[in-house]
Amino acid sequence: MTVSKAAGKSAGATRARRDAADAPPEALQLGELSEHLGFVLKRAQLRVFENFLRCVASLQLTPAQFSVLLLVEKNPGRNQTEIASTLGILRPNFVAMLDNLESRDLCARIRSTNDRRSHILVLTDKGKAVLTRAKKLVASKHEARLNDVLGTANREALIAMLSKIANEF
Amino acid sequence: MTVSKAAGKSAGATRARRDAADAPPEALQLGELSEHLGFVLKRAQLRVFENFLRCVASLQLTPAQFSVLLLVEKNPGRNQTEIASTLGILRPNFVAMLDNLESRDLCARIRSTNDRRSHILVLTDKGKAVLTRAKKLVASKHEARLNDVLGTANREALIAMLSKIANEF
DNA sequence: GTTATTTGATATGGTCAATAACAATTATCA
């Protein structure tokens, strides 16, 4: 990674390595790339998810799992199809996710008495407690970091723009 | 997906379906979720990638492939390790990607005369032509759509904030 | 000149996303 020769810049004509006096290899130029929305968006998203995982590492929650717990808390009495589709998760892929949360006693499936095909989702007491702790960690460590980097006003503007893109693009 | 009963809202006590006169089932409340950076960021990114794929569908380029072509064009004479690591792609995973681009005659691997371990990457003539067409499609269809949704000033502010997050978070 | 490092490549496993299909249950309607 550090031995490449900058085009036409090396002192020796056919030399594979730099002399001690040579300049370090130049960093690659991103060029246009850094102006493309998709590129910066993807990179920012990866960083934010990394940071989220670190912030709630003590609770072993992924962003997706956190979203499920939040949505179930906010919408008690809904079934798997409703919760999954709201999060953009396909029903088949939601099964293993719920198996995980249920095996950790964070969430429970309850057969609906109205429609015995469906499973009503609820948070367990442990699930509520974990979610409360997770919210505190996310607010104090994760979202607070965003305020440090951007400032509160910019933070709100960013969220608004991203929501607009998610809804209107 | 449309038969669930809102908690305590249904007229009939143990009825599984709505009467024709019943209100439509309420949409789920996102609540806090829509204020969480990771959530809106991920959703925006998925929409943007979808839109990108549609805009350059005629050229059969993914965002990742477009990034590779752009970076190779901007940095002629670099090897696989350098291009891949700059894009955050691991070297093993970059091999198949290059196999694809090379099989389509968009990109070529050339054994370096300086260091015969490494492959210098260059765009073929066809690769240059495809990239030129891709840039035009992306500018006129994809990035232009962002301007329509946000306005030019906000677009630039958004890119700046996302870059800051990608670099400083 | 022997050993360590680097480059591209292969093999492999893990996590997600997407589709088809199935049993149980419920909806539709002749």
Place this chain on the structure above:
DNA sequence: TGATAATTGTTATTGACCATATCAAATAAC
């Protein structure tokens, strides 16, 4: 009512990505 269609949760399966270990060839370092 009874036959048919649709829905719910589930399984199986596939492909796209991401990550680690390892290898042969070439080079670096001592």
